[in-house]
Amino acid sequence: GQSLEQPSEVTAVEGAIVQINCTYQTSGFYGLSWYQQHDGGAPTFLSYNALDGLEETGRFSSFLSRSDSYGYLLLQELQMKDSASYFCAVNTGGFKTIFGAGTRLFVKA
Amino acid sequence: SAVISQKPSRDICQRGTSLTIQCQVDSQVTMMFWYRQQPGQSLTLIATANQGSEATYESGFVIDKFPISRPNLTFSTLTVSNMSPEDSSIYLCSVEPGLSTDTQYFGPGTRLTVL
Numbered sequence: 001g002q003s004l005e006q007p008s009e010v011t012a013v014e015g016a017i018v019q020i021n022c023t024y025q026t027s028g029f030y031g032l033s034w035y036q037q038h039d040g041g042a043p044t045f046l047s048y049n050a051l052d053g054l055e056e057t058g059r060f061s062s063f064l065s066r067s068d069s070y071g072y073l074l075l076q077e078l079q080m081k082d083s084a085s086y087f088c089a090v091n092t093g094g095f096k097t098i099f100g101a102g103t104r105l106f107v108k109a
Numbered sequence: 110s111a112v113i114s115q116k117p118s119r120d121i122c123q124r125g126t127s128l129t130i131q132c133q134v135d136s137q138v139t140m141m142f143w144y145r146q147q148p149g150q151s152l153t154l155i156a157t158a159n160q161g162s163e164a165t166y167e168s169g170f171v172i173d174k175f176p177i178s179r180p181n182l183t184f185s186t187l188t189v190s191n192m193s194p195e196d197s198s199i200y201l202c203s204v205e206p207g208l209s210t211d212t213q214y215f216g217p218g219t220r221l222t223v224l
Contacts, residue, residue: 030211042201042215042216044215045212045213045214048211085149095157095165095205097154098154102150104149
């Protein structure tokens with residue numbers, strides 16, 4: 001079967017750095033995406049990695065290691081507004097994306 | 110990017126009835142997707158809808174239960190037919206402005222409750 005594993009919850013304090021890991025096992029792999037979803041809101045795209053390495057976008061960075069079937073999302077200088085659910089997602093080809101179960105991030109003051 | 114609207118935003122329906130959800134995009138897109146998400150859960154792809162062709166359904170979803178229309182490049186509908194309480198969920202449409210699923214833009218969702 002196909003699966004994406006990520007922690008269910010992570011808690012951190014304002015100003016800190018947090019890393020959300022994602023391991024995947026899929027029949028095809030074209031890239032790893034990350035989405036943020038606030039309660040009651042729609043998922044919004046954060047980043048995408050097709051090749052190994054680190055992609056940086058402001059306070060958010062995303063990393064991919066294809067050989068390890070592993071990636072992570074790094075959030076720096078955490079703010080209260082970063083409290084949300086974060087989903088990793090794999091483009092398996094054939095116009096299909098599989099989403100992980102999501103990691104709920106709680107940012108404390 | 111793309112701006113997506115969905116109607117209705119929420120509805121409460123009776124068992125055995127059907128509901129059609131509309132998805133409107135502010136630009137022409139080739140690929141549109143319909144997802145289902147239980148509150149606090151992951152997103153599950155129902156089907157891919159491309160203009161001019163039949164929708165492609167994922168395992169566990171069938172056209173008789175979830176008929177989809179895609180009359181043009183900016184609009185799609187998903188119907189949830191013969192509803193049961195198990196269909197209570199959030200239904201989301203998304204678009205991929207490019208030709209892959211690397212970057213999807215999601216609508217605000219339709220929260221459906223079936224009594």
